[in-house]
Each structure stands twice: as structure tokens, then as C-alpha cells.
Amino acid sequence: MKSALFLLAIIVLWTPIQAQNILIYTHNGEGYVHDNVEASTQALLGIGESNFYTMQVSDDPDFFKPENLSKLDLVIFNNTNNEAFYTDAQRKAFKEFIEKGGSFVGVHISTGSEREWPWFWEMQGGKFRSHPAYQAFDIKVINPQHPATAFLPDIWKWEDECYYFDHLNPAITILLAADLRTIEDPQKDTYPGSIFGNYTPLSWYHHFGKARVFYTALGHKSEHYSDATFLKHLTEGIKWTLSK
Numbered sequence: 137m138k139s140a141l142f143l144l145a146i147i148v149l150w151t152p153i154q155a156q157n158i159l160i161y162t163h164n165g166e167g168y169v170h171d172n173v174e175a176s177t178q179a180l181l182g183i184g185e186s187n188f189y190t191m192q193v194s195d196d197p198d199f200f201k202p203e204n205l206s207k208l209d210l211v212i213f214n215n216t217n218n219e220a221f222y223t224d225a226q227r228k229a230f231k232e233f234i235e236k237g238g239s240f241v242g243v244h245i246s247t248g249s250e251r252e253w254p255w256f257w258e259m260q261g262g263k264f265r266s267h268p269a270y271q272a273f274d275i276k277v278i279n280p281q282h283p284a285t286a287f288l289p290d291i292w293k294w295e296d297e298c299y300y301f302d303h304l305n306p307a308i309t310i311l312l313a314a315d316l317r318t319i320e321d322p323q324k325d326t327y328p329g330s331i332f333g334n335y336t337p338l339s340w341y342h343h344f345g346k347a348r349v350f351y352t353a354l355g356h357k358s359e360h361y362s363d364a365t366f367l368k369h370l371t372e373g374i375k376w377t378l379s380k
Contacts, residue, residue, distance in 0.1 A: 155190040156209040156378050162195045165219030170245055173215050175358035180214060180243075183371050200226040210239040210377055213246035213260075215355070220249040220256075227253065234259055237346035239377035243370070244355040247301060254303070261308040261340050261351050262301035268321035270297050270356060276335055278310045283372035284339070284350065285311045288365070296360070299353040300328050300336060305344075312339040312352070339369075341376065348377040 160180050162173050177193055184191035200221060205211075211233065213220065221227050227250075234240060240259065247264040250256040257263040275292040277285050298314045298321075313335035316324060328336050339352040350373035360366050 155188055157190045157207055158184060158192070158210045158212060158374075159199070159208050160191060160193045160212050160214050161199075161216060161220070162193065162214050163197055163220055164215075164217045165249075167218040169217065170215045170356070172244070172356065172358045172361065175361040176214050176243060176355060179361035179367060179370070180212060183367070183374060187371070187375065197222045197226050200229045202229050202232065205229055205233040205238065208233070208238060210241065210374070212241040212243065212374070213249060214243050215245050217245045217248045218251070231255065234347045235345055237380070239380075240344075240347060240349045241374055241377055242349075242351040244353060247299070247351065247353070257303045258305050259344050259347075259349065261305045261342055261349060262337070263303040265300045265302045265327065266323075267297040267299050268319060268324065271295065271320060272318075273298055274315040274318040275338060276313050276315055278313050278335075278337075282309075282311055282341065283376050284341070284352075284369050286372075287368060291315075292365075294354065295357075296354050297356045298336070299338065301353075302327075304337070305342065307344075308337075308340040308342040310337045310340045312354075313337050339373075341373070348380065350374070350377050 160177055162177060181191055197220065242260050245264065247260055247262055272295045275294050277288050277290055277292065280286055298319050316334050316336055338354065341350045352370060352373060354366060355361065
């Protein structure tokens, strides 16, 4: 009996773990392109290496075919902006990936992608609207139970672009919010005004059908992707989407 248990333990220890397959997608359509894409991509590849994920990087919308997406567990829209796809067939393939339970992570300006596609706004959780000047401000941890925020202080001091969103999906659970009282913006009374009280959402997660979705608006500067606290926030968000 002991010998059998010993052999079973050896088999379990030596059985290869099936790597989770992740696409880091970086396509930007016509318009502004952030200069942080190289740094953010390298950071995401580092997260993948540390967690034994199989990572690939693509800037090509033609990747979005059912035969390619069927091999993936997660798609990360890494600072994508403007049109993410060229054709409706690519959009259909991506939509089917999500509907089948594929995971999604959006980083920073990914909410500026596919600005004419309401399904995409709903899936990601919201649509980028605008932001004031880059500045230091306070971030309030709204949900300290989630792995992406559990290690943070109640108030996180940060410098970034404070994104404002509209078309928010009411099903999202907000993780982080900017304290608008610490934001210098002569236009903030116009939007977001009092819609969210003193706070405006910056990071959230939700279950979208069978899919898990995580989004963070942080990460404008290339330097952010070497900040240990931000990287842990991003890493734990990614891990949560894959923990089905």
C-alpha cells in the first residue's frame, strides 16, 4: 500500500502542468499610439515567465481566427487603441472566443479600442471618454478582498492619467477609484461631475457570461511597468481571470 502511494506521489509530481496560453495583443488603429507598448509588453512577458504561462505577442488583427483563438485561455489587450480589428469576421471570432469562456484583460487605453462597437464596451466594462493632465492623485481601494487589490493600502498614492469612462456596464465590480477631490481638472464638473460622487472608477472585474474580465486604467508611463506594486496589481488581475 505504501509503495503504491509512493509511486502515485511520484507520478503526480512528475506530471507536466498544462501551460495556460495567453495572447498579448498590441494593435493600434489610426490615431494616437502610446509609447509604453514595448515596456508593457516586456512586463507582461515577465509575468508570463514567472507564472509558467505560454505567451505570444501579436500586432496583427488577422490573428483573430477561430483556429488560433481556440488554442488560447486569455487575450490581453495591451494598450490597444482605436480600431482593434479590420473586419467583422475578426470581431466575430473574438466575440465567440469570449462567449465560449475565454478570459480577457484590458490594460490602460484598451478601453479606447473599438469605439464604435457597443458589445465590446459592455464586455470590457466601459468605454474611455477623456482624461485630465498627467498628475499625482489618490486612489481609493474600493474592494480590498480581490487579489488584485488585497495587498494595497486603503489610499494608494499614484501618478498617472486619470481616465474617465462612460457606457459603464452595471455588472462590473469596481476595485479602484480615483479621488476626484485630489484631481486638478477645470472640466471635471462637466464630466464626471457628480455621477460617481467624489470618486471615479479606474479598475474593475466582472463575469461576462462564461468569461472572466479584468481591467485596469493605470499604466500610462513606461516606468510604471517596472513598479513592483503596479506589476502585482496587474499580475493578480491576470491570475484571477485564469483561475476558473
